[in-house]
Amino acid sequence: MTGADGVEGAVDAAFRSEWGRVVATLIRVTGDWDLAEECAQDAFARALERWPRDGVPRNPGAWLTTTARNRAFDRLRRIASGAAKLEEVAVISRPDASDDGDDGIEDSGIAGSGIEDDRLRLIFTCCHPALSRDAQVALTLRTLAGLTTAEIARAFLVPEATMAQRLVRAKHKIRNAGIPYRVPPGYLLPERTGAVLAVLYLLFNEGYSATSGAELVRAGLCAEALRLARTLVGLMPDEPEAMGLLALLLLTDARRAARVDAVGDLVPLEEQDRTRWDPAAISEGLDRLDAALRRRRPGPYQVQAAIAACHASAPDASATDWVEIAALYRELVRMMPTPVVELNRAVAVGMADGPEAGLRLVDALDDSGALSGYHLLSATRADLLRRLGRPAEAAVSYRIALALAATDAERRYLARRLAQSSEPG
Amino acid sequence: MRYILLICADESGVQALSPAEGESMMGEYMKFGEEMTKRGVLQAGERLHPTTDATTVQVRNGEVLTSDGPFAETKEQIGGFYVIDAKDLDEAIEVAAKIPGARVGTIEVRPIWEM
Numbered sequence: 309m310t311g312a313d314g315v316e317g318a319v320d321a322a323f324r325s326e327w328g329r330v331v332a333t334l335i336r337v338t339g340d341w342d343l344a345e346e347c348a349q350d351a352f353a354r355a356l357e358r359w360p361r362d363g364v365p366r367n368p369g370a371w372l373t374t375t376a377r378n379r380a381f382d383r384l385r386r387i388a389s390g391a392a393k394l395e396e397v398a399v400i401s402r403p404d405a406s407d408d409g410d411d412g413i414e415d416s417g418i419a420g421s422g423i424e425d426d427r428l429r430l431i432f433t434c435c436h437p438a439l440s441r442d443a444q445v446a447l448t449l450r451t452l453a454g455l456t457t458a459e460i461a462r463a464f465l466v467p468e469a470t471m472a473q474r475l476v477r478a479k480h481k482i483r484n485a486g487i488p489y490r491v492p493p494g495y496l497l498p499e500r501t502g503a504v505l506a507v508l509y510l511l512f513n514e515g516y517s518a519t520s521g522a523e524l525v526r527a528g529l530c531a532e533a534l535r536l537a538r539t540l541v542g543l544m545p546d547e548p549e550a551m552g553l554l555a556l557l558l559l560t561d562a563r564r565a566a567r568v569d570a571v572g573d574l575v576p577l578e579e580q581d582r583t584r585w586d587p588a589a590i591s592e593g594l595d596r597l598d599a600a601l602r603r604r605r606p607g608p609y610q611v612q613a614a615i616a617a618c619h620a621s622a623p624d625a626s627a628t629d630w631v632e633i634a635a636l637y638r639e640l641v642r643m644m645p646t647p648v649v650e651l652n653r654a655v656a657v658g659m660a661d662g663p664e665a666g667l668r669l670v671d672a673l674d675d676s677g678a679l680s681g682y683h684l685l686s687a688t689r690a691d692l693l694r695r696l697g698r699p700a701e702a703a704v705s706y707r708i709a710l711a712l713a714a715t716d717a718e719r720r721y722l723a724r725r726l727a728q729s730s731e732p733g
Numbered sequence: 734m735r736y737i738l739l740i741c742a743d744e745s746g747v748q749a750l751s752p753a754e755g756e757s758m759m760g761e762y763m764k765f766g767e768e769m770t771k772r773g774v775l776q777a778g779e780r781l782h783p784t785t786d787a788t789t790v791q792v793r794n795g796e797v798l799t800s801d802g803p804f805a806e807t808k809e810q811i812g813g814f815y816v817i818d819a820k821d822l823d824e825a826i827e828v829a830a831k832i833p834g835a836r837v838g839t840i841e842v843r844p845i846w847e848m
Contacts, residue, residue: 438822485844486734488821496823 315360322368323352327454330372332426336489338380341479351376428491428543435503436487443478444507450475453532463526505553508533512557530561551600552610558593559616562586574717578625590620611640630659647678655688663695683712687722694729702729735818735845736825741809742838744783761833774828778815809838
């Protein structure tokens with residue numbers, strides 16, 4: 309006999325691992341996103357009712373999918389007064405929709421991988437380029453990760469009504485504009501996979517930028533992003549950039565505990581207590597990165613993961629292989645020629661070849677005007693000047709950065725640096 | 734599903750084309766039209782006169798208000814359209830990307846509200 313707590317735990321675990329699969333299958337079978345979500349909810353409610361009495365089924369996922377599907381069937385039959393609904397019942401009753409698992413395998417863009425999962429259809433549809441990035445993120449969290457509208461609203465700091473409307477509009481657009489529910493064919497796959505990876509990366513960063521207790525809900529986004537990235541890697545094992553993204557997220561998340569001090573201030577990488585880094589996450593991240601690089605199809609996520617790996621492998625800050633990091637940033641600039649990546653490269657070059665070389669790159673960026681008003685440009689400049697022994701100029705740049713910084717934590721950090729650079733000696 | 738593909742571009746750019754450039758553009762449009770008709774997706778398509786020939790009509794409180802000019806003064810104007818019947822949005826996007834005007838302007842893909 310399983311205790312009531314054990315059963316609740318089992319339902320909880322099933323919710324986390326199976327929600328996306330149940331919803332994804334129900335959308336394919338019914339073509340109705342709202343109905344799919346409602347019936348998935350019903351199935352989990354029924355599990356809470358039935359599992360304590362009947363025991364946890366051997367395959368909870370199959371039980372939940374079948375229950376949700378039967379529920380959808382009942383509901384469609386009950387309201388099947390119009391011809392349109394009858395048609396839906398006909399679709400739902402198709403023989404290929406009647407078994408438990410990965411049925412209805414269609415020709416997919418991932419030729420030969422043999423893996424076709426409704427969750428993959430779902431994530432590609434959620435991240436279709438005809439939807440705004442905001443809508444892509446919200447839909448992914450709601451339908452694939454199972455977060456409630458209220459949770460997503462809190463995570464993105466918008467009123468719940470706004471988030472609810474965003475989700476409704478996105479679902480309407482999918483239906484009205486005819487966005488197909490499928491894994492895109494091969495010729496579209498590179499472009500579309502990029503959008504999926506970008507959504508997961510954004511999710512993670514939203515969570516990672518949360519530093520204080522009040523923002524713990526946002527921190528939960530990191531865990532969701534990691535979970536979804538793992539799912540994606542499982543679904544697209546031949547896609548090195550998906551693996552690279554997972555490695556990047558693991559290696560970045562490993563530093564989470566060390567990046568904020570007791571009062572909630574950000575601790576820069578070189579000052580972090582590396583014994584507080586998560587060795588299991590680092591080890592898995594390095595393994596995943598190796599597996600990705602073995603495919604010999606490099607991309608920006610793999611390069612960023614390689615940079616994170618350089619930091620993660622250094623026992624202390626002074627042992628960091630900055631020459632390697634600077635080389636990786638040169639590669640990243642080639643793939644993603646954005647001013648922010650250029651700035652990061654300047655920092656790395658400043659460490660590898662000395663502050664003078666870094667300052668030359670920062671000055672060039674400054675002259676281009678592409679990052680005017682960006683506090684990290686001034687902060688980087690200030691840091692290089694400080695290291696060059698030019699404290700007066702450094703102080704000027706620190707003050708500019710202070711005036712531009714967006715958060716209190718950043719302002720406190722810069723003020724501390726300014727005070728240090730003003731000290732004699 | 735049926736979609737309308739609205740071809741939006743800066744009219745002054747089109748008017749500034751040399752006769753040879755204009756002819757080559759027309760040739761590309763003819764080719765696009767033939768290909769899409771053969772493929773069976775094309776239902777209708779027209780080139781429009783510029784917005785200087787446009788009239789806007791509104792009825793407010795039973796009164797017809799007519800004014801000259803397009804609905805919205807924007808940098809880009811609708812210069813033509815196609816109506817296509819595509820399998821889904823992905824096919825509509827693929828067809829839209831083949832319109833010669835997509836290289837200089839913007840194609841707006843709008844699903845048609847079927848009655």
